[in-house]
Amino acid sequence: MKSALPFIAATLLSLSFHSVNAQIKGDPSFPGVAAGATVEKSSSTLSPDLQKLATPPKKAAAAIGKPIPPGVGEYTGYLQLKGNNVLVDVTAKEDIASAKAELQQLGATVISTYGRVISASIPISALPQLEGSATIRFVRPAYKPMHVGVRYAAAAGPKPAPVISQGDTAQLSYLARKQYRVNGSGVKVGVLSDSYNNLGTADIGVDHGELPGHGNPFGFKTPVQVLEDLDSGGTDEGRAMMEILHSVAPGSTLAFHTADKGQADFANGILQLASVGCSVIGDDVFYFAEPFFQDGILAQAVDEAKKRGVTYFSAAGNESIRSYTSPYRATNVEPLGPGFGTAHNFSGPGAPPRYFQPIYIPTGGIFITSFQWDQSSFTASGVGDSTDMDIYLLDNQGNIVAAGNSNNLASGDPIEVFGYQNLTKNVTFYLVIVKFAGIDPQNLKYILYDDALFYLTKPPIPGILTPSLVGHTKAAGAISVGAAYYQQTPPYGVNPPVLEGFSSVGGVPNYYDIEGNRIAPLIRKKPEIVAPDGVFTSFFNPFNETIPPGSYPQFFGTSAATPHAAGVAALMIDAQRLHTITPSQIKGVMESNTWGMVDPYTPGSATGFNFAAGYGLIKATGAVGEVKFPNAYVQALQLQPLCSPDPSKTRNFQITNPNPFEVQVSWFVIGSDQRGSFTMQPGDTTFSTTALYYRGGPLPVIAGITWQDNFEFPHLGLAYSTRAQCGKDSVSAANSDALGATTATGKSFAAGAKPTIAEVSPNPSTGLFRLYLSLDQPQNIILTLYSADGRELQTQRVAAATSVIDIDATAYRPGIYFLKIIQGSEVKTIKLMKQ
Structure with a gap:
């Protein structure tokens, strides 16, 4: 080395x-003097580059209305030409089915549709026939997307067998697997990139152990599921990403879908991977025609995947500022x-x-x-x-x-x-x-x-050297990943870690929502995290550089960082076991388990979130350990009353979410139909209720909030409102509704009332059941196990119980049993099935 x-x-x-x-x-x-225009600008249905492609050179120059010097022309290397066809993204006017039918009549192959966009391969000779179409608004090339890998150096040294990413060490995922006995088992991870096996060498990677499949020598026999590969011309960057994933989470199953066949096909690929069971997805692709200031169809597909429970990682990009x-x-x-x-x-x-x-x-x-x-x-x-x-x-x-x-x-x-x-x-x-x-x-x-x-320039042109993180990687549903060279991380002796100079910087606002409405500038905290790059792969050499004997190519760029982060998410899901951890929880736990990094563009900056390095470099041991089953990592929400401008009409409450992730919360007012629900971000959120009256007299306003912990057990918080008037009274016990806490029916509500709830998992079980208690404070518990015919088999009395109690039924025959749980005045019976 x-x-x-x-x-x-x-x-x-x-x-x-x-x-x-x-x-x-x-x-x-x-x-000089700018050369003048010769004719008016075209209003063609085709983009200028497609006009040039479909029209003889002299006509093309006239069509766009600007002279092009002989021998000097626009770069067309990003056009995706397949023989006599070109790959295009077509915008339908209204009826996408009619637009699709028109394209097919012209000999086009429709690859995919999403929203108002059709990705298709169309004969170049048919392009002029799209002029004046009644169903098609605009046609642009499906520009060959940017994959955010960069040129690398080859490192000499002994060849490992199999090739293992050094990022596995740099982010401590190798220790997380050992300490918490996880490897991503039971988790399916999807990758979107250019190609998987255009080079035809995937089987070699399987046989050497860099990928799962039938020939894998380490027992990871489930082959990569390829939903759609690129027809030809790919560098297999997707397979290189999968090698990194397999290094970090070797027990995970893997799936692949190309992202290079147009934006509509990319968007559908995201949802197809979700549909085949991928709970984690990563991509390293950016389309030049993605909107900067609005969530385009790719960002919308990412958000939809998150709604389906997918934790989505996207490369931040390699354009720095x-x-x-x-x-x-x-x-x-x-x-x-x-x-x-x-x-x-x-x-x-x-x-x-x-x-x-x-x-x-x-x-x-x-x-x-x-x-x-x-x-x-x-x-x-x-x-x-x-x-x-x-x-x-x-x-x-x-x-x-x-x-x-x-x-x-x-x-x-x-x-x-x-x-x-x-x-x-x-x-x-x-x-x-x-x-x-x-x-x-x-x-x-x-x-x-x-x-x-x-x-x-002098003076410098204002506005240069500004953030470049744009497109779907700044979608609300995406976790955007920056890069740090693995040798510039704490496990390799550098602390704080150092951000790669090319890693894209966030801070670009959205000015429009997906309905087309102007909004106040919305700046999301991007990137969220950093992961290692510059790591070994067994084959990935997209620039055909000379690799010294006895060495392997290194994979640099946020393309390489993204699968490292996705692999840690797979370990976290495996560790949590119940698979109830949400994408927001994974994101929040990751963000709170990092090595902090400074912003290289802000001299003297401290660690903490910044738009260059997010919350810092992933520390896998912390993230996996925090969710290791059966730990409860969702901290309790707190509800408290606030003053009101007019307590005779409204009462105000504040919810505090101490978690680094969002939590779904419902609120209600006892004895009324006032209720609501929302997604609560970390920090404080307020809500207002209407004051209550009965037969002309005021009633105490008792608000409640409910939420679920990571075991999917519900929790309840209650609070009395205050009669304090803002600017006049203090929010104190003397002004609390608790002093008159009696409802119209005469029933009193204790200020500290909490629910007592219990569930069992696994159920069915081969012998050992675990009882999970959702208690905000210790309670004495009596547990009695009965056979199906009512015989008492065993009784446990547990003092000051808090969360988990083992029920050992290994000595009993398979069948149905009943567990009776007594918590104070509460009694609950749960049916158990022993296999």
């Missing part, structure tokens, strides 16, 4: 420079000529205006960007945007070399995507953003993908 460290360090330093700084010295100013974010600054300047849009001013207030932003693209380098603004996306909500914005890339001579200039009013999406490969010696280019039609947006954002860098 030591001999390879200098090479690794050099590689990481290069990655860090291009990702963390994302800028280069220099302050070039645009020396390689983004430009700015309020839109309108001008009357038309840099591309009259009638082709007014420029956005890149300069801040008080600085000379700047309409051409310099961008560095090395010779041979690729620049891909997604440019968006804060309006609703039709594909996400059915409500389209109100502005047509365009973005152009110019060279030093003023030639437009690439553009994102579709008709956004026609497409309904405030999104422009384009790419460019620099095949010239010139490295300085300029971005121009113009408003072509519609109302002014409020905010703009684009992200630098691949090789482009910002210039460090």
Whole structure:
């Protein structure tokens, strides 16, 4: 290992420079004159890149209305061409079934539909026939998605057999398996990535023990379930992720679905994995046309999976702060000529205006960007945007070399995507953003993908080097995962751990909900956690780099971090045994069991949540240990009264949730029909009730809350309201309704009243039953076991019981028995079945 460290360090330093700084010295100013437009911009049903694909070059240039110099063209490497077909994402106008039928009549193969989007493979020759379609609103390429693995270095050293991820050590999951005797057994984990076995070598991984399957030498014989693989051309990054998963949770069963056949197919793949029993899913995919400022169809599918009980992990991305974010600054300047849009001013207030932003693209380098603004996306909500914005890339001579200039009013999406490969010696280019039609947006954002860098201008352009974590990884239902190189973690001698320089930073708001309504900026805490990367796999070499003899390739990127986190979730579910742990609980327990990490972009920052490293690097021993069966890890909620502006009309209460995860809570008022339920976030939440009267006289208001612990046992909290008036009285016992706590029927309610509940698991059992008590304080318990014919078999008296009592029935024959439980004045009988 030591001999390879200098090479690794050099590689990481290069990655860090291009990702963390994302800028280069220099302050070039645009020396040329922008070439004018020749014809008006097209209102085609096809995106500009599809128009070029389907039309001879001269016609294509006229169709988009901008001259393209000979020999220099837009990068098309992200188009997914399959022979004479191209993979597309189609937006239906209203009736998706009619749009689907029209595509099929043109010879297209419909792969999947989700919401308003159809993923399909269509003959290139059929594209012109979509113009003027009555059922189809817009067609764009299903851009080859970005997989967030990065270039790596190969590390020398003895080949382990099988290859085990070093991240298993860095996050202590190897110790968690040993200490708590778990391996993910009984848990199914799904992966979405490019491909599983396009290389045809999956069986080798099975035979060596890196994957489960019939030939696995360690007894993990259940093969990977492949729901849908990529037809061809994949790097098998999904299989590399599964090797990491198998290192962390070798007892888990695995399933795979490609994410590379369009957004609709990706969304359906998420739900298909959930439908076949995956309780944990991880992906490492981002589509350039995912909305930045609204939950698109992929985010919506993630949220639906969470509702079905799936804990969903998504790679945060590898763009660090390689983004430009700015309020839109309108001008009357038309840099591309009259009638082709007014420029956005890149300069801040008080600085000379700047309409051409310099961008560095090395010779041979690729620049891909997604440019968006804060309006609703039709594909996400059915409500389209109100502005047509365009973005152009110019060279030093003023030639437009690439553009994102579709008709956004026609497409309904405030999104422009384009790419460019620099095949010239010139490295300085300029971005121009113009408003072509519609109302002014409020905010703009684009992200630098691949090789482009910002210039460090004087004065610096405000808005560069801003968060880049966007798309479905910032969905409410996703756990977004950042990356730390495994050798820069506490088990390898570095504490606090160090964030990878490329790991994407969160903090990008949503401005619209999925109904298309403008909302107050919603910023979710993303990423939530960090997991290791830079680890060995047995085969994964997507960049075809030379691997030294006696070594294995290393897998860097948040793509590699994500399966480490998903594997820990599988261990947690295995440890909890009952499989009642929820995705929110897994997320909260993980967040509270980490090594804290500092924000590398905020000098002097302390550990704790930040938008670079979330809550820190996963500590698997803590997370698994906290939920180890039969521990109760859901702390009791607390209910207390608050003052009221007018106690004669309303009474106020506060619920405190001390857990690091959300809890489902129901509240009610005794003796009335006032009730409600909600998902309570960590911290304090208040609710109001109406004051009660009987025959003209006031009644005490006694509110209750109910929730379930991790054994699915209900708990109850009660509190008397207060008659204290805010700003006048103190909230004290003297003002409590407890002083007159008698209902209209004359029954008194004790201030500390609590339920007494018990359940048995496992039931049926081969001999040992366990009684689980849901008690907020110790109680004396009497337990009596009876045969089916009423004979008393055994009696236990347990003083100050709290949670779990063993009932040993190994000496009795299989059959039905009854357990009588006496807790104070409460009596309950439970039927037991001995197998």
